[in-house]
Amino acid sequence: MEPLPGIDRRAMLRGLAAAVAALPALGTMAAPAAAAPAAAATLGSWPVSTLEAFADTLVPGERRSPSDRAIAGAASGPGAVQAGVITLLTSPDLPLNPLLPGIAALLDARATAYAISRLILLPLDRPPFVGLSFDHRTTLVTGLFRADDLDRPIWQLLAFLVGLAFDTAAHRHTAQALAEGHPGLVWTGFPQPDADGLWRYPSHSYGTALAEPHPATTPSGSPA
């Protein structure tokens, strides 16, 4: 079936936005990926586990099963993966979908280079980044955020979104996410709303004067 003309135009404009965005790697990878929208719709299992492993390095969690490879199991409790990072990255609210295989490939390429330079033998049954231990993933990822890393803007954007998945349940309505027990919101202790889905705090203050105001405060409450 032909895609709807409107949707086609949107995808094109988004690809263009990414291409002019001074993101060298994204720019070159956007074109082939965008040309094959079908592939983007069903992100393969390798890119998914690479992206999961990246997210798990930033906000680590416990393994989903003993055979879990993407999650390193470095921390107890849920991490970014349980919080729904893949659902967020593939959300229609973001234009990332066609770019994700390219980003995962970039990360795997970095992992391969990292492993070769340190004589680390990578298992062949999983993507290179997933083949690294949590400590090595951490060292590699830390390096991606150095000022001289050419692809730094990509990792910054990706890290921002990983954080959003865990800290804000960005792919769900907040009240709904809380009702469903979203792992990130529960972990941080995000408060529950009133019955109407809105937040209010009738008790919000210690209620008494706790410091002297500055002597030069002007009548409207500003500094002099």
Add this chain to the structure above:
Amino acid sequence: MSPQTTDVLVIGSGFGGAIPAYHLAAAGARVTVLERGPRLATEDFTHDLDLGAYPRIVDVIKGDGISVVAGNCVGGGSVVYFAASLRAPSFVFDRRDASGRRLWPASLSRAALDPWYEQVEQALPVTKLDWPDVSYAGGVLAAACDRAGHTCNPVPVAVDRARCTDCNWMLSGCRFGAKRSMLLNYLPAAEAHGAEIRPLHEVQLIRPSTVPGYRYAVDYTTVDPADYTCPTGAGTLHTKVLVLAAGAVGTPVLLQRSALALGGVPPAVGGYFSGNGDRVSVAELDEGKVRSLLGLARSATVAYEALHIGMPITAASFDRLDARAPEFSRFTLQQIYFPTVTNSLAQTAGGRWSGVAKKQMRARWRSWLTVLAMTEDEAEGSFGVPPLTGSFTRLANGLGLGTMRFAPTAGTRRGWSEADTHARAVLERDGLATVRPWSEDVAGTVTAHPLASCRLGDSAAISALTELNELRTHPGLFVTDGAAVPTSLTVNPSLTIAALAERACPAIAARCAQYGVAVRYAPSDPLTGATRGGDIAAAARAVAARAGA
């Protein structure tokens, strides 16, 4: 088809746009406002961190070394801001550059701006908080300041306390009609005087008009309300006087793109970009010590655990605003709440923003206290080659890549370091908390207070605008937003942006009159329409005289 025309075209509807829109409409001019973002009303604002919610009205724009948070809706930043409404301290207006030149025009001092500040405080209006309005978080900062031998003030806010529920969702717009944004005062007042506000209209280019009697032509595109990357149409408006108020990350980019068509723009356009010296830190409080050292508790069992409760900004210390202190050592330290959107930026004791320890830190989120220092910076940012359309390359609603670059100078870093040292002295005393600034790894330095990218001043060498906000090379083209503010302010900037926009109105009216628009400007209150006398009227007459009226 006859061309679309107006007397005064305003680009952007934040503080800088809404205020001239009101006064010029009230003065009798035909006013049209073009605003890139959508128009939402009180009942449309939601309490929701879903990507389909707040990114409709607020953008994160990532540049090189700096990220900016800014409004994208009718009302601009006033809809999403935290409403702290402070006048800038006197010494700010006396700041000079390395070669000794005044950065502010000689005509502008705190005293000269005071009548305009007062005008805005009454128009919004601004409320002086009392201690029972100060959040638990603000209370902890105040008590910690007091214990360390410092003062701390409740912060004046543009909030109707009778309507406020202390919900702490200000970034999402105010669902209770309590925050006094431009949607509740200047903009409806402008419309009552016939101004037309067009949302979802993004201006792309400014050029000379070819229609006789009109000076500037402005080309815009209309954008899809569901997807701002998608244009739905285009048009051109011709105007006699142009007021550019697209914000400090919008205005310089528009002028850069229009430079060729306009026959050049002043060299200071897009230079001197300032993040207002913003420096955010997260203090992890020791709950036991909140109780034992500060004597605070909000219940029998809980001392604090209240980061998420109350208005986002309620208390600030002015102790480090001493005019006699050296430059880069002066700042305001303020309690602030940022939605969990920014949690990634917090750092652990080991200086890490990710990993196992950071996840543990997230589990203590309710015991965080976030503080914002607003320091003196050197306005060292600049804007690169403009993108083909818009002010930045939009990746999605709420997210864009900008061309601004900010590499902090030694002076700016000194300001941050002084503020860090002070925050630690106040909050780490006797182990009350551990304080660490936000990491710069993910987003560079982060500011919600972009300024100075098209600044006013007396010297053409370092300012793009005259002392009355007119683009030096282009009579009848005024810039009245945060871009016009020449330096960081050491306080939140909205009241200063608004006061400068108020002050520009008699000058804009004078130009209108020169260009044959019948206007009668008098300073007046947008809510009541009452004309103002006294200091404000005198200040307005003085400005009009300097503008050659």
